[in-house]
Amino acid sequence: MGDPLHTVSTLPTARRPGCPFDPPAELLEARRHGPLSSYTFPGGHVGWLVTGYDLIKSVLSDPRFSSRREFMRHPTVDYGGLQLPPVPPGEFLLMDDPEHSRYRKPLMGKFTVRRMRLLTERVEQITAEHLDAMEESGPPSDLVSAFAKPVPAMVICELLGVPAADRPSFQAQFESFMDAEAQDEDAATAYTATRDRLGELVAAKRAQPTDDVLSELTDSDLTDEELQGMALVLLAAGLDTTANMLALGTFALLRHPEQLAALRADPGGLTDRAVEELLRYLSVGKTFMRTALEDVRLGGRTVRAGSSLILSYNTANRDPERFTDPHVLDFRRQDGGHVAFGHGIHQCLGQQLARVEMRVGFPALLDRFPSLRLAVPAEEIVMRTELSDIHGVKSLPVTWDA
Secondary structure, eight states: OOOOOOEESSOOOOOOTTOTTSOOHHHHHHHHTOSEEEEEOTTSOEEEEEOOHHHHHHHHTOTTEEOGGGGSSOTTOOOOSSOOOOOOTTOGGGOOTTHHHHHHHHHHTTSOHHHHHHTHHHHHHHHHHHHHHHHHHOSOEEHIIIIITHHHHHHHHHHHTOOGGGHHHHHHHHHHHHOTTSOHHHHHHHHHHHHHHHHHHHHHHHHSOOSSHHHHHHSSSOOHHHHHHHHHHHHHHHHHHHHHHHHHHHHHHHHOHHHHHHHHHOHHHHHHHHHHHHHHHHOSBOEEEEEESSOEEETTEEEOTTOEEEEEHHHHTTOTTTSSSTTSOOTTOSOOOOOTTOOGGGSOTTHHHHHHHHHHHHHHHHHHOTTOEESSOGGGOOBOOTTSSBOOBSOOEEEOOO
16 A cells, blocks of 8 residues: 555745745645645645756656646636636647647747857846946835846847837737736737737848847748747746846845855856756745546656646756755755756747856846845845745845945
């Protein structure tokens, strides 16, 4: 007879006071009981909570688990069964193969390590421009609005070919779409408006191509509607997660002075490792979902066809069976290999771009402001709502010696 199955009655979201970087205590407790727990969704559908590193990688690389339930706005909601509305054209993040590969393959060559490294100089320029503006305005400053959001926004807008004059309004439009606190009706309106803006952009690139990713994609068999959806995926991947890594990562650095000092002392030798460790430690992409397309044996249990699984990336990246001292932020850690960017066919397409922006952003920020510190007590930092799939801060007031 096997070990008793741990049951989670509600998906925990609240983090312990004073521990803004750690996963919710209840999720960590579930992991201590094993990598797989039973979870009953609101509405009564019985599914699974996967908290272990190895088990999550197994699910993500198994085509018997579908990504289609990512179509739903929040991972805590489940409607049961396998019948879902069709995915909007081009939004390949929500698709399984072969449809997924049809959209992803044309993009693969545009986000290679080599091509992203060639972008480094432009990322450095954009970063410097925003640090200049911060310095000129003087302390204090909200790092989110002054730096963490606009830098990746400007980079992804340039990649897509958004005209410079349109970028501020474009960013604001997309932020309204990504607002996790928005009511469903408002979210739907923002989604439609964002796709409409992208549709206008696609039409402009069809008529007059420029030197950008979207223009290159118009020279294919993809329809305008499909290109709209693909551009929406690229925006989501290139803006929200990286913005939160820059802000939350800075918060973590300021709360770990020994690691901050090590990075300042050796930025050339430590930056790459610091970025990977921050990605593991923070896991800003917290939870994702999959659905079993058939009965599957997983972790010694049978997951029935139609069952939904919540994949907890933040506990996987703190799994003591994979990482030594997993709750310690250590830039000299030897056991890397996080799943912050996912795994398998849906592994984040823009991960190399995100790495470039962080490898440039953190050292530049620390070099520009050697006395950078929080402008308010740490407990007053406002975190993003836990309804969001992305962990981060709403604002990060910082100051420095002018």
